[in-house]
Amino acid sequence: MKPIIRAFFKTLRLVLGPVMLLKERLTQTKGVQREPAAQTMVNLECQNLALYQFSTCPFCIKVRQEMRRLSLPIEKRDAQHNTANRDELMQGSSATKVPCLKITEANGEIRWLQDSNTIVVYLRERFGTAVA
Incomplete structure (x- = not known):
């Protein structure tokens, strides 16, 4: 029974994943516009941030959309297919969540x-956009 359930969810992810990525691309919002000097400061601050994520995770998509809305060039690290990133995530945060x-x-x-939600609130507070 377990193999059937796993196969079902794997198939579901294979079917829904591309749909979720397409939706993310089609619903992209325009990022906030800052003065060049202010954006340069934001870019420098973002060098100290890295987002560990899966490409088709709906919660990751939510964070990526907020990063785009706030015009934040945060490095995205694939923790699903990249073993080194997954290991670093596990070692640093004690989970692969x-x-x-x-x-x-x-x-x-x-x-x-x-x-x-915690990440979105942090980004909004740190980069000066009020929480909606």
Whole structure:
């Protein structure tokens, strides 16, 4: 029975994954426009952030849409197909749960934020957009 259930969900992911990615692409919003100097500062701050994600995870899509809306060039790391990224995620956050935002503070301390809602709130607060 277990192999049948696994096959069902694998098939479901194979069918729905491309549909979810297409929806994400079709519903892209235009990012916020900042003064060039302000955007440069945001770009520098984003160098200390990395999003561990799966491409078709709906919660990851939610975070990516918010990153796009806020014009944040945060590095995206595939934790589904890239073993090194998955291992780093597991070692740092003690789980392979995505989305997960790796935050490297100025003093070198590393924090891991899990849960899409927590990540979205963090990004909105840090980059100056009020929470809707």
